[in-house]
Amino acid sequence: MTHDATSDMPSRRQLRRTLRQRRRGLSAAQRRQAARLLSQRLRRLPEVKRARRVALYLPNDGEIDPRPLIDWFRRRGAHVYLPVLRPLSDNRLWFVHYHASTPMRTNRFSIPEPCTRHGAHHARRLPAWALDLVLMPLVGFDASGNRLGMGGGFYDRTFAFRRLRRPHPCLIGLAHDCQYVERLPAADWDIPLDAIVSDARVVRPTRT
Template structure:
């Protein structure tokens, strides 16, 4: 799928052909990261630093490995309405999945900061003709005026799959995001009975830590996929690694 100019410029570094196959290096963990009650701001800072130290070849290799895992994910094979994200700040890039999804007849949506709402998201249809702008965080998203048309967006509950970026995750499937609470607020309804999408976090393997502090408002995920494994919360030692 061809990217609109704003997205192509923002993602240019993610689309070079892979050149190296060596493993991603895991840096020694700070003691701040090892403790389950570590300060979440410190965790975010250290994990973003770790993610930022990946080289361009390591990022490309991780992206390819992630896509291979996603294409074998049973939930994704059945899905028709999928939300993903345009990567920012070193987040692992899954946008090459768009062409594969479209060939299967699936529809792709992007998160948009919802106007006149506190830290919540719209999900707007994304294709070659979707106009993109930078939001207040400098992240590319569909133009609000484009997304304001109801026929171009889908309610969060009506999505089949939501692929969301993570700052960190642990072996139990806990996760930590950027701290704005956008996904937590937008998907708070998943705690209740009723239609809901499958929530799947994406991350580089180097963002994994032994344990993360969990807050009451953190929305649980159905799975976390990295370039090395698939973590399914509640399945101890039951991770898919292929």
């Protein structure tokens, strides 16, 4: 099922609520299947194959799960990083090296993230510009590559430099295919993505 976000001009907040409910309504079996299909599609992409410093996320609120890729990346010699919220006054993300024994904490949005109070992990913090590939969660997307996030703007602020320093790092948005809409209004502050991948399709944005 698809939805035309411009036919009735819902607010981004209303559309965000609808799409979040849609992905949360998926069964555990559907989520596992979606994660498997997502992993297969991503592993075929050349920008994913060549990445050596990769940021991804731990799924929350029904987000599609990229974790099946972690071992695959490591077998290829890539390092995996997770986003960490910086202080509220900054509203940007850090990226911290992640492995099975990484100490974790819950951030102010109840999302698990690496604990940066440990000195060893503080030393393995990576700035956004040093990444090769970033896999980020989306709330909605359309065929033109327009996207809808959670509304906090953390990724947009963190990668604002991409407007001047393309094409590094490669930014790929991830979503369940049930989060696809026919047309999604773009916001001026949205940082363009290089691709959007769901369990059923790969979208290459057409807008510049």
